[in-house]
Amino acid sequence: MTLEITNPVKKYDVIVVGGGPAGVAAAVASARLGADTLIIESATALGGMATVGMVSRLTTLSDGNKILYHSLTTEIMDRYMKEAGVEPDFKGRIPLITEDLKVVLDDIVSEAGARILFQSTVCAVEKDGENISCVIVANKAGLTPYKAHVYVDATGDGDVAYFAGVPYEKGDEEGDLQPASLCFALSNVHSENKKGSLNGGKDTVWSEIGRDPKYPLVRNHFVPVHVGNGTIFANAGHLDGVDSTDPESVSDAYIKGRKIAKEYLEAVKEYIPEVFGQDAIVVATAPMLGVRESRRMEAEYQLTVRDYIERKSFDDEVCRNHNWLDCHTKKGKVSPYKLDPDQKYKDGDSHGIPWRCLVPKKVDNLILSGRCIWNDRGVFSSTRVMPNCFSTGEAAGIAAALAVKKSCGVHALDAKEILSHIKK
Ligand SMILES: Cc1cc2nc3c(=O)[nH]c(=O)nc-3n(C[C@H](O)[C@H](O)[C@H](O)COP(=O)(O)OP(=O)(O)OC[C@H]3O[C@@H](n4cnc5c(N)ncnc54)[C@H](O)[C@@H]3O)c2cc1C
Known part of the structure; x- marks a missing residue:
């Protein structure tokens, strides 16, 4: 043709x-x-x-x-x-x-x-x-x-x-790329992330959540930034094996990324209720996949x-x-x-x-x-x-x-x- x-x-x-x-x-x-x-x-x-x-x-x-x-x-x-x-x-x-x-x-x-x-x-x-x-x-x-x-x-x-x-x-030599992340915003958050106190990492509550079988998609990667009015933007969760030059791979990543955001929300409501009360919601997921x-x-x-x-x-x-x-x-x-x-x-x-x-x-x-x-x-x-x-x-x-x-x-x-x- x-x-x-x-x-x-x-x-x-x-x-x-x-x-x-x-x-x-x-x-x-x-x-x-x-x-x-x-x-x-x-x-x-x-x-x-x-x-x-x-x-x-x-x-x-x-x-x-x-x-x-x-x-x-x-x-x-x-x-x-x-x-x-x-x-x-x-x-x-x-x-x-x-x-x-x-x-x-x-x-x-x-x-x-x-x-x-x-x-x-x-x-x-x-x-x-x-x-x-x-x-x-x-x-x-x-x-x-x-x-x-x-x-x-x-x-x-x-x-x-x-x-x-x-x-x-x-x-790398095996073709592995850094994982992607679909960033998201949470609203009705009751506290700021003062000096990174909510951040993921080893020996934080995020390691505990990561071991909880209820939340298989959650990892200890959570970087929230307070953007005012009880809203945080979160660079959180890892999507392994995504190739941004392959449209099918990217499409699957959006579908999984949205599920990850929902799972993070449920996890923070359970584990950090003083910050993420029952009224917290995922107010948006990013319209553009985070490709590292x-x-x-x-x-x-x-x-x-x-x-x-x-x-x-x-x-x-x-x-x-x-x-x-x-x-x-x-x-x-x-x-x-x-x-x-x-x-x-x-x-x-x-x-x-x-x-x-x-x-x-x-x-x-x-x-x-x-x-x-x-x-x-x-x-x-x-x-x-x-x-x-x-x-x-x-x-x-x-x-x-x-x-x-x-x-x-x-x-x-x-x-x-x-x-x-x-x-x-
Ligand atoms: C999850 C994540 C967290 C990060 N955290 C940080 C951080 O905390 N601080 C920091 O400084 N950096 C961070 N980075 C890195 C940084 O955001 C990116 O590396 C940087 O934005 C790359 O800039 P760029 O202009 O090259 O590309 P991009 O920001 O990716 O912009 C490329 C643009 O080109 C457009 N485009 C692509 N292909 C086409 C096409 N064929 N035709 C027309 N338009 C096209 C896209 O729509 C997009 O708008 C992070 C990255 C990710 C993925």
Whole structure:
């Protein structure tokens, strides 16, 4: 069967695919440098896991001694915190009131001059040699080709790079990926999660609940964030064996994720009744599955755990990361990424993330950003957090706009010039 695409081609300077932290920053940075920019998003809001996925907390912007992220990441978060009236918690982590953040992201992207296209999914690319000649967008208008000088892949899963034939790695040697989680919100909660007192973990009430045969789906993973008015958002429960690039696997995960949320509710009502009274309810489950890990796309440089341990700096680094190695595992498996005490980060420790991790080897009009940049699996478990995604997105957007200005491919760009646009 040959499919004929009859919708006329739409043209932009820069097309950003995916509107999560990386895509938002890419679109803002690109548009502010004067490029005619489009951001294409499958969901109905910007923010990706930060909003639609209901991951309710941005990892700290600090290395414990000083703020690491000065540029767009800080600008966006400052504006959001002012709008939502929230402050970082005792560890510098920023609670995310999703509806406030959605509006701030809509505004900041629109004010920069980028066009937003919601409920639209890039489902294929056409190529001209190694380069992308257009992306094919599926939405209510049918299939439409969108053409740009440069494309930014901010899909988390590296969809655009994958469709363009960029090689990738996924999971460990057995193909196991970090479990997914379907985040959810509980309301009618009678207390805050003061200093993490309700958090899961070993030797907490969660280990006891995990052993209770009434709650087979509950694990000792429970990270609740109080978002006001007796409501908490919970990043809780593990969905093993989910492959976010396999639609059937994702569909099964939503079905099971909703059951997990209900089971957590019953468990907290029984075990922590002083906080979760009989009137507590699951008020929402996230419309976007929480995917920790999928494709890591090959690029000019692969960041490694060795780089992490050595606190490596790079001439072309776009940001620095302080987060710990946080590899969630399926039941019965333990993380292979255990560091010696002197290898673990203390306050003030960090490593760089080079521009080259964003540049796929052969394709000259595509830039990676966010979760799909070229890391080994170990360091990926650390760099996947949102501040790094915002920052790599910003660098990708700057680079894309510069490539438009200079009418060149991304490999010809001077990293120093890209970095000169990132406020330190
Ligand atoms: C359960 C969980 C808990 C986490 N906890 C934290 C935490 O506490 N703090 C922290 O900082 N980080 C946390 N993270 C990590 C962080 O949320 C993600 O790694 C980060 O959001 C990735 O950003 P991104 O922009 O690369 O991708 P995403 O946030 O995944 O956004 C990608 C966007 O692209 C869109 N998209 C995908 N494919 C297509 C396509 N083909 N066409 C059009 N649009 C497409 C999606 O709809 C989505 O909006 C957590 C992650 C998970 C899963």
